[in-house]
Amino acid sequence: MADAVVRHVVTFGRVLREAGLEVGPGRLADALAGLDHVDLTRQDDVYWTLRQTLVARSEDLEAFDRAFRAWFLRAPTAPLRREPGGETVRLVRRAGAESKRPDERGAEGEKESLGYSPEELLREKDFATLTSEEFALVSRLMTELAASRPRRRSRRLRRDRQGRQLDMRRLVRASLATGGDAVERSARDRIHVPRKLVVICDVSGSMEAYSRALVLFLHALVGSGRGVEAFAFGTRLTRLTPDLRGRDPERALVEAAKRVVDWSGGTRIGASLKAFNDEWGRRALTRGAVVLVVSDGWEREDASLVGTEMARLARQAYAVVWVNPLKGHPDYQPLAAGMRAALPSIDRFLPGHNLASLEELAEMLSGIERRHAA
Amino acid sequence: MKVTSIDELEAALAAADYLPDRGLATALYLSLRLEKPVLLEGEAGVGKTEAAKALARVLDSRLIRLQCYEGLDVAHAVYEWNYSRQLLHIRAAQEGTVREEELFGPEFLIRRPLLEAVESPEQVVLLIDEIDRADEEFEAFLLEVLSDFQITIPEIGTISAAAHKPAVVLTSNRTRELHDALKRRCLYHWIGHPSLEREIDIVKVRVPGVPERLAAQAAAFVRGLRRLDLAKPPGVAETIDWARALTALGRQELDAEVVEQTLGSVLKYHEDLLTVRDDALQQLVEEARAAR
Numbered sequence: 001m002a003d004a005v006v007r008h009v010v011t012f013g014r015v016l017r018e019a020g021l022e023v024g025p026g027r028l029a030d031a032l033a034g035l036d037h038v039d040l041t042r043q044d045d046v047y048w049t050l051r052q053t054l055v056a057r058s059e060d061l062e063a064f065d066r067a068f069r070a071w072f073l074r075a076p077t078a079p080l081r082r083e084p085g086g087e088t089v090r091l092v093r094r095a096g097a098e099s100k101r102p103d104e105r106g107a108e109g110e111k112e113s114l115g116y117s118p119e120e121l122l123r124e125k126d127f128a129t130l131t132s133e134e135f136a137l138v139s140r141l142m143t144e145l146a147a148s149r150p151r152r153r154s155r156r157l158r159r160d161r162q163g164r165q166l167d168m169r170r171l172v173r174a175s176l177a178t179g180g181d182a183v184e185r186s187a188r189d190r191i192h193v194p195r196k197l198v199v200i201c202d203v204s205g206s207m208e209a210y211s212r213a214l215v216l217f218l219h220a221l222v223g224s225g226r227g228v229e230a231f232a233f234g235t236r237l238t239r240l241t242p243d244l245r246g247r248d249p250e251r252a253l254v255e256a257a258k259r260v261v262d263w264s265g266g267t268r269i270g271a272s273l274k275a276f277n278d279e280w281g282r283r284a285l286t287r288g289a290v291v292l293v294v295s296d297g298w299e300r301e302d303a304s305l306v307g308t309e310m311a312r313l314a315r316q317a318y319a320v321v322w323v324n325p326l327k328g329h330p331d332y333q334p335l336a337a338g339m340r341a342a343l344p345s346i347d348r349f350l351p352g353h354n355l356a357s358l359e360e361l362a363e364m365l366s367g368i369e370r371r372h373a374a
Numbered sequence: 375m376k377v378t379s380i381d382e383l384e385a386a387l388a389a390a391d392y393l394p395d396r397g398l399a400t401a402l403y404l405s406l407r408l409e410k411p412v413l414l415e416g417e418a419g420v421g422k423t424e425a426a427k428a429l430a431r432v433l434d435s436r437l438i439r440l441q442c443y444e445g446l447d448v449a450h451a452v453y454e455w456n457y458s459r460q461l462l463h464i465r466a467a468q469e470g471t472v473r474e475e476e477l478f479g480p481e482f483l484i485r486r487p488l489l490e491a492v493e494s495p496e497q498v499v500l501l502i503d504e505i506d507r508a509d510e511e512f513e514a515f516l517l518e519v520l521s522d523f524q525i526t527i528p529e530i531g532t533i534s535a536a537a538h539k540p541a542v543v544l545t546s547n548r549t550r551e552l553h554d555a556l557k558r559r560c561l562y563h564w565i566g567h568p569s570l571e572r573e574i575d576i577v578k579v580r581v582p583g584v585p586e587r588l589a590a591q592a593a594a595f596v597r598g599l600r601r602l603d604l605a606k607p608p609g610v611a612e613t614i615d616w617a618r619a620l621t622a623l624g625r626q627e628l629d630a631e632v633v634e635q636t637l638g639s640v641l642k643y644h645e646d647l648l649t650v651r652d653d654a655l656q657q658l659v660e661e662a663r664a665a666r
Contacts, residue, residue, distance in 0.1 A: 030561070034408060037403070037404060037407045048396065056557040057551075172455070172464075277605070
């Protein structure tokens with residue numbers, strides 16, 4: 001192949017990498033090998049060959065198309081850079097300021113629980129009133145918490161003498177010595193694996209005091225193993241799972257903040273749930289999953305949409321759990337229109353305003369059965 | 375047949391009653407020439423599985439299909455021992471004369487799709503359908519098979535693909551992200567909904583005896599449905615089913631009444647059926663009738 005073509009493709013690969021695609025040497029080699037087999041004067045064939053060898057995810061197709069137009073067709077396009085992370089700074093600063101503000105309920109709690117260990121005190125303390133040291137301790141405890149996950153029976157089998165299925169391979173081998181008679185029982189049984197868990201977390205202004213703690217909890221959940229998907233919404237929905245995969249929760253928080261552009265910008269629960277159902281529910285992400293919605297239920301727009309979309313969600317999911325930090329308040333009544341509309345579709349309704357309530361949540365998740373009353 | 379250009383493959387697929395767009399034809403062609411699996415993604419009903427079937431018809435090869443599901447394991451994907459035969463064999467023989475190697479030999483092996491594809495002396499098309507439904511453990515195993523086209527059975531040894539590597543088509547509905555390593559082995563093609571003209575052509579090819587006008591109106595109507603905000607927008611598969619139903623009813627063209635009666639073969643969700651009725655339905659019918 002002509003050197004010029006090779007150079008062209010290699011440079012194009014660099015352009016794609018800048019646009020956020022993962023283009024390794026293997027893919028470039030495939031692209032060049034592919035171009036060997038097509039007519040280079042046919043622009044559409046060149047386009048398809050490059051696209052099919054260099055792109056691996058449908059989410060990257062748009063970026064690829066823009067890069068292709070810019071690079072091969074010299075068409076003017078908007079720059080491919082990601083949005084700057086101006087939001088981050090605001091979030092971190094605000095969260096820090098928040099943690100120093102004294103809160104009546106938190107102070108009361110401390111008075112009441114005199115004589116308990118510091119950890120014990122911390123468990124009951126509202127997230128909105130934590131200092132940064134307390135926050136660090138809470139985040140460690142959360143990691144332990146997140147390890148308990150709802151389980152389902154897998155179809156995979158493991159050796160188990162009390163099991164229900166005979167281990168034929170072992171049996172046949174053993175029968176050799178006895179002329180075809182099975183003397184000893186070899187059996188296998190299904191193992192239990194974690195059930196899929198989908199978390200959809202409200203990070204809008206009304207939830208701000210809790211979002212930081214909850215993002216940490218989400219991070220611990222995603223880190224607890226496979227099969228956890230996390231989403232955040234405010235005025236719209238974004239997927240958080242990739243941001244939460246890293247090891248460092250604080251960084252995960254910063255990364256998440258970058259993506260959730262409308263952090264603290266009002267809530268559209270119904271529209272966000274609809275976006276979730278349309279894109280992810282349709283792909284059966286929620287089928288057989290425990291879905292955890294974390295929100296105070298303050299819908300800025302039409303509350304009836306919350307009802308419709310929650311019903312859609314509940315039909316697909318194994319069970320729906322709603323966590324509302326406001327429910328931690330003794331006088332709480334689900335009066336918010338969005339919350340009321342959602343209630344009929346909820347299997348379990350829990351607070352989530354402090355560590356103790358997250359513990360309750362984790363315990364409930366590990367033993368959840370379908371269709372509890374809320 | 376031996377395919378030597380994209381044009382040729384495109385024509386051959388059309389002759390096999392499958393009308394791909396240029397992108398899909400390119401993907402399948404490159405997959406054959408580079409001997410790499412191709413991963414097809416797209417909404418349900420856009421013809422991912424059909425593409426593999428059509429490819430098998432074109433190549434005049436056997437199609438071996440592995441339908442993935444949660445919990446799919448080696449015993450169902452690769453091989454299993456035929457235990458009842460083994461036990462009978464032990465019983466029939468004189469006591470103590472059966473050796474273990476004999477018992478775990480090829481004649482007692484039940485071949486599942488992957489082993490069949492690797493062992494086959496002729497080229498086959500291996501369709502691994504809905505890979506996203508299988509567990510991640512299985513995906514890792516599949517990765518090994520797809521990189522070397524060989525399978526190891528502890529009792530027998532390693533079996534490698536004969537002269538021809540199978541042509542491999544994987545499909546995914548994107549219920550979860552596939553492992554990068556697996557994607558790296560594959561060419562990737564996203565199948566979108568076809569253009570109106572192509573969809574009309576597809577209906578005409580797949581529904582024998584469909585009146586020209588009906589094909590055009592049905593395709594235009596379904597296209598209109600995809601613009602709406604539906605829980606499950608219909609794919610080409612639904613257009614074909616519907617055109618078939620309408621043809622069976624002896625229809626020459628669409629009207630609101632027949633659409634109402636038959637819409638269940640296009641929309642599979644109750645809430646979607648509720649969205650598309652009365653005025654919305656009337657308007658779509660009018661648009662579809664005006665299309666040609």
